[in-house]
Amino acid sequence: MLVPAITIDEVSDATITHLAAYALTGDVLVVPSPSAIPELKSVLATTSAWVQFPERASVDTIVSTLDAGAVKAALVYSSSQQPTDPSSAFQQLPADRLALILPAIPTAETASLITQYKAYVSAFIVPPRALLNSDKLPQLAEAAKGVHLLVQVDTLPSLQLVTELDKLSINIVIPTHFLSFGPAENKLNIGEAFASTLKTDRPDGLFPTIVVDEQQVALGLCYSSAESISEAVRTKTGVYQSRERGLWYKGATSGATQRLLKITPDCDKDTLRFVVSQSGPGFCHLNTRTCFGADSGITALAATLESRKASAPAGSYTQRLFSDPNLLRSKIMEEAEELCEATEKDEIAWECADLIYFALTKCVAEGVTLADVEKHLDRRSRKVTRRAGNAKPKWEGVAMGGKVNGTTEAVEVVKNVAEAAAPPATVTAPAMVEVEEKKEIKMKVYNYADTTPSERTALLQRPIIKTDEILARVKPIMEEVRRNGDKGVIDLTEKFDRVKLQHTVLKAPFDPSTYAIDPTVKKAIDQAYDNLYAFHSAQLDSKPLVVETMPGVTCTRFHRPIERVGLYVPGGTAILPSTALHLGIPAQVAGCKEIVFASPPRKDGTAVPEVMYVAHKLGVGCVVLAGGAQAVAAMAYGTETVPKVDKICGPGNQYVTAAKMVAQADSSAMISIDMPAGPSELLVIADEHSNPAYVASDLLSQAEHGVDSQVVLLASNISDAHLAKIEEQVRLQGEALPRADIVRESIGKSFVLRVQGREEAMRFSNLYAPEHLILHVEDAEDLLPLVDNAGSVFVGHWSPESCGDYASGTNHTLPTYGYARMYSGVNTLTFVKHITSQMLTREGLDRLGDTVTRLAEVEGLEAHRNAVAVRLRDIRAGRE
Incomplete structure (x- = not known):
């Protein structure tokens, strides 16, 4: 395959058209000047482009370009920047988004570099000199197995070379001045080059071609030839090979033309997919959108709404929605609330369908297509940096069966938000800048007395593991x-x-x-x-356990290590x-x-x-x-x-x-295992005598383990002012942590539960069965007799959980996810098994034998009874 290389000094409408044309058959490599990089970002969301960066480009510049939609960042190799350098892009960016441009060095050294960097990038671009030693290319291909290998060219390649390299899974990076979209002297026809890498076992040499729309919905099946592919690329329209009439320019007579968006081969390169924008009544000669009958699902709904917008019956509900923005706004908010409250599978699907209907109506009313929405989804999927995912302040806390912080009805919140968010009479359009909001480090707060039994059960649950x-x-x-x-x-x-x-x-x-x-x-x-x-x-x-259960019957237990x-x-x-x-x-x-x-x-x-x-x-x-x-x-x-x-x-x-x-x-x-284990967790019981800074530091010490960790604070008779101090310390200390981004996510899954007294706190704690339990209360040691379920307990203000994690002496490998109800943490006995033995004297068996034989008879196990009975006969023979 070909990867056209395009040098860009400035971004213009012509540049955008140029890029789209070369991207029809695959990715393109853009080589921008430093000044063009910021402008280029506006193009990347809709173009399959790799971007080449100069040697000293900053990681921030690379990240922002990938976030804008670049498929890969192509970095120029520098011997001064090692892949293990923590400040390098190789450590900070995902490998599947990076390519490395290697220098002109001998083949053996190139293969060595590929091996060294293979864990950090997903593609290598080698210089033209690699073609001078074409017999060594298989060696490079083997070294690059599992990632992409591309060879740059500085002379016009032949179709034969394109085909031979493709057999080795090697692509060609070729400057666009060597390429053409039609017949041209001393140029390589892109369509012909693309077709030269395809395979077919059909006698007529054609390639089955699946035609899909922007949403990947199959419109029909056609056939392509090398000639029709070249013509499709040249005209940027749907052109196929009719088995009866030769070249078929779709829509030339019916008006149902197609704008060609992309051509891609399947994994075996014997079948093609044409992505098109279909105009007119549809793809099929029967005037249906697809050759497989009526359309369905979201694409059908979008088409129906487009039709209704143009000619909705007067007085119809859809016409009212298009003409009354306030009604449409209210319905979207209403359906969103109903979806949030739905719990049953079918109910959720029903409410989601309602919300999609009204959301699509909003899109169609404003001239937004499904393709426009999908462009944003595709762009977001390419982002390297991610939003924290938090709700905006006006929605924060709307949970727990319609309550905010356990007290405010969600219905009232929704109404208030709807009123507050109503558009003013005049609105100044904001600048189109995407702001990355940072989630506030704050735990949800509930009042135990205000929660229902089902809500209390929900609070005991950990984050769901599928x-x-x-x-x-x-x-x-x-x-x-x-x-x-x-x-x-x-x-x-x-x-x-x-x-x-x-x-x-x-x-x-x-x-x-x-x-x-x-x-x-x-x-x-x-x-x-x-x-x-x-x-x-x-x-x-220290020594075996020896118990004489009755005269002459001695039972012993001793341990042996698991080997x-x-x-x-x-x-x-x-x-x-x-x-x-x-x-x-x-x-x-x-x-x-x-x-x-x-x-x-x-x-x-x-x-x-x-x-x-x-x-x-x-x-x-x-x-x-x-x-x-x-x-x-x-x-x-x-x-x-x-x-x-x-x-x-x-x-x-x-x-x-x-x-x-x-x-x-x-x-x-x-084999056996120690215990099931889940993400780290911690529960703190604190009262008015607790030190807010200490409580916060303990909560954060577990929250930083991972985004799926959970911490819980049981606030026992704590005043609003004291709780506010703890919350402020959580925020201040959390923001200062190197792992603050992890803390934001885990704290979002955590909560404060206000309880009335120590006994209520201990009842909830025993139900929760935490991995770590910290007692930040007055006379903390007095609570130990009430602890039934916990992995490890940390008693008092001077016993931070961190000491148990590291060096106090207790073990930190503990049961999580509520398993503290039935499992212990790892200890010395985890690594031993206990063996029992028993030794009976003649007199001991005489005393015990009748009990054993009678029980064996009850269970119907005659051999068991007989093993004792034969001995008893010998023991008692002399007495008769």
């Missing part, structure tokens, strides 16, 4: 590792983490360079290790050597013979050195360089280099949790 969807994604990953071992781990790590591993594990003894860390960090890890070891070693049974354990240390949005300590120390204390760590690698494929230091200190046997479900699968089933374990422990995201549960349920894996 278990079926996650399991459907996880199971194929697990199976891939099970079938392909190390290769599966390597391929999946490259796919999901964009990291190309050279090997899957690091085996002990570890190279000291892998755990070289800052001395102050080492000192902190060492102190945390000592405290954790002291607490966890105290948990281990092989796999410990999952998350990576993701934070580096977590603390988790390595909290999992590894109880396993070490328990005496596990083989400890395996699994932790996601860094972008360069290396392990986190802080985690490696913990692994070295604990005597871990190997570290698996993988995360997610593939890491769990590797430990559960074993691979060529990853040992199979007997138990997997450790926190992780939803996919890690699902993978652990899948493995535990698979009898062929033969």
Whole structure:
């Protein structure tokens, strides 16, 4: 395929037309002057364009251009900017939006650069000199497997070269002065070049062509030839190959013409899709919009509304909506409210259909088409930066069964907003500038006394996890590792983490360079290790339990370590050597013979050195360089280099949790897990004696874990003024955090519940069963007897949750999502199993035997009865 390269010094109407024409058959590469970049943004939303940036372009400029709609940013390679540099675009932007333009260097060095940067970009553009060594192109194609490879040309290529490179999945970047839309000397015809890369097994050499409209609705099926494709590109209209009449210019006689918007081949390049704007009554000769009968759905509704706008019957409801903007506005707001209140599946669909009807009526009334709406959707899908997604202040808090902060009726709020938002008599059009609003860091507030039983139940729920969807994604990953071992781990790590591993594990003894860390960090890890070891070693049974249940009958229980354990240390949005300590120390204390760590690698494929230091200190046997479900699968089933374990422990995201549960349920894996786990959570009980700054800091310490974390504040008899101080501290401290954007999202899922007294607070807390429970109340220790369900409790103002997370000695791997009702956190006993034994003397069996034989008879288990009876006969024979 061809990628036309267009140099632009200024953006004009002619520029826009030029770009659209060259983009008919694929993407274009725009090479703008620095002054043209800001103007170019107005064009990118509707053009499939890559934009080439100068070597020293700022990341902000690149981001804003991608946000404007550029498909990819093409960056010029610079030896001074390494892909691992945190300030580089390679670290700050998604790989699928970046391309790298490589310098004119030998093929071997080019292949090496491709390998080095492959995890950070999705396309490579190599210079013309690559064609001078065309026999080496397969080598480059192999190095670039999985991403796009393009070759620039500085001379006119032949059709044969275009075809040969396409067979290697190599595209050509070609200056537009070499291209033409029709026959021209010393030019390459774009249509012919496009057709030269297509395939067909039909005897007539034609290509089936699906014709769709702007919404991708199929209008009909046609056929194309190399000649008709060239003519369609030249005329920018729908031109096809009739099997009976030759070239067919759609609408030439009927008037139902088509404006050609895009031609794309399918994955096998033997079928085409023409995207067109259809005029006239429709595509079909029967004057229907499609050859498949009447249109349906949203596109049919839009067409009907367009027709009604032109000729709606006088007095009809649709005519009233078009002529009365206030009525239309009211209906949109009414239907939006009804959709928000709907709960049943069919009811939601019904109310959504109503809202779409009135929203489309608004669009049609103002001359806005579905295509216009979809342009905005497409543009937003290309944005790199995202809005926080918060509601505007006037809508904030409209939730909980029609209440705001548990008190104000939503219906009244909607009415008030409708009145306040009514348009003034004269309106000055604002500048067309999109403002990124930052969500306020603020928790929702409810009053327990004002909530209904159903609302209280809703407050106990965590953010929904779509278990079926996650399991459907996880199971194929697990199976891939099970079938392909190390290769599966390597391929999946490259796919999901964009990291190309050279090997899957690091085996002990570890190279000291892998755990070289800052001395102050080492000192902190060492102190945390000592405290954790002291607490966890105290948990281990010092001697067997021996009980003589009756004379001559002795029962014993003793522990043995689980031999092989796999410990999952998350990576993701934070580096977590603390988790390595909290999992590894109880396993070490328990005496596990083989400890395996699994932790996601860094972008360069290396392990986190802080985690490696913990692994070295604990005597871990190997570290698996993988995360997610593939890491769990590797430990559960074993691979060529990853040992199979007997138990997997450790926190992780939803996919890690699902993978652990899948493995535990698979009898062929033969493993157990510590517990189900979900996102981090924390519940604070605070009264009027609490320190607002301390309360806020504890809430934020968990809110920063991830956007799906949840924190809850139970405000026990707190005054409005004191609660306002806590809220202000949450806002001020939250805004100052490096992970403030994460906090905005998690705080939005969190809430304050005002309760009357400590007993009411404890009842709700035990129902919620939090992972972490913090008691910011007077005489906090007195509440401990009331705690029935919690992962870990932090008592008093001087016991921040952070100490438990790191170094106080208790374990931070705790049950979440309400599982504290039935699970304990990780502890030393997590890594041992208990074995029982019993020893009966002759006299003991004589005393117990009749009880056993009678119970065996009741259950109908004769062999059980007989095993005791034969012995009893011997014991009692001498007495007869």
